[in-house]
Amino acid sequence: MSQVEKAKIPDVPQIHKLINDYAARGEMLARPLSELYEDIRDYFVIKEGETVVACGVLHVSWSDLAEVRSIAVAEESKHKGLGSELVAACLKEAKELGIETVFCFTYQPDFFKQHKFVDIDKMELPRKVWTDCFRCPKFPNCDETALIYHAEETT
């Protein structure tokens, strides 16, 4: 049974620490607290009691496109399938919203390829997705890999 639930406001400080501890090690992009509160409805979490052990995001970009981002699993909870559960929850929500195409930017392309994401040239993504990139500290020198998932080809 899925352990994934929608995040709530009291989860935000723990989500912030989870993401930003990995960001400090250069493994993913940092997210400020202000953005976490604004986007709280995008966030899924997996908890053990009151402790957030994993999080992930589905962010809608446009009428036919969404992004999976900020999938993070606490070190001691890795390799138990939690990251996979979060990706599955994001793809399920995209489908329920009527969105068939989901992309991600990541330093872990092989993990996402296990979930039927395939490589895409960043430049093939619609210009809309770059609005978030403008806020990225690495812009315009993006060193993440872009991947895309098409539900209709995979179900």
Ligand SMILES: CC(C)(COP(=O)(O)OP(=O)(O)OC[C@H]1O[C@@H](n2cnc3c(N)ncnc32)[C@H](O)[C@@H]1OP(=O)(O)O)[C@@H](O)C(=O)NCCC(=O)NCCS
């Ligand atoms: C990448 C990450 C989310 C994977 O989470 P996880 O819960 O350990 O993943 P799962 O247990 O669901 O993995 C299932 C399988 O995917 C594969 N996999 C997991 N992490 C992988 C990685 N980094 N690269 C390639 N394959 C990976 C493995 O085959 C794994 O099975 P195994 O544990 O038996 O080896 C986690 O390592 C993490 O939080 N990393 C730091 C943050 C990060 O890089 N996030 C990436 C997205 S922005």
